[in-house]
Amino acid sequence: MTVASKGKTNFKRRVQEWAEKLDIRVASISIRPMKNKWASCSTNGRLNFDNALLDLQPDLQDYVIVHELLHFRAPNHGKVWKALMMAYLGDYEQHEAALSKIASQSQS
Ligand SMILES: [Zn+2]
Numbered sequence: 001m002t003v004a005s006k007g008k009t010n011f012k013r014r015v016q017e018w019a020e021k022l023d024i025r026v027a028s029i030s031i032r033p034m035k036n037k038w039a040s041c042s043t044n045g046r047l048n049f050d051n052a053l054l055d056l057q058p059d060l061q062d063y064v065i066v067h068e069l070l071h072f073r074a075p076n077h078g079k080v081w082k083a084l085m086m087a088y089l090g091d092y093e094q095h096e097a098a099l100s101k102i103a104s105q106s107q108s
Helices: 003-021 051-055 058-070 079-089 093-107
Strands: 028-032 039-041 046-050
Touching (some): 003 028, 003 051, 003 058, 028 051, 046 051, 046 058, 058 093
Antiparallel strands (some): 039 046
């Protein structure tokens, strides 16, 4: 198994673990290069993650994973979503800031 595919397998396992913890049914998980965002989700339970996430530290991966999974409960970034983020990740806003910094560096 290559390093890249091992990284993907581990990442998917992490997504599954969070999905179980949050009691959310995930239809499919794919990891591929994405433009301008870390991840996306669709209402039918499909999740897409940017493969650049595989290189990031685990707590930033968790931020993106939980962020997307919680959109199955709350479609926007309103009060409900924020409260859930806080409950599962604590001070998530610092991860959000770290990720946008990484994104702006890689796009320049
Ligand atoms: Zn979002």
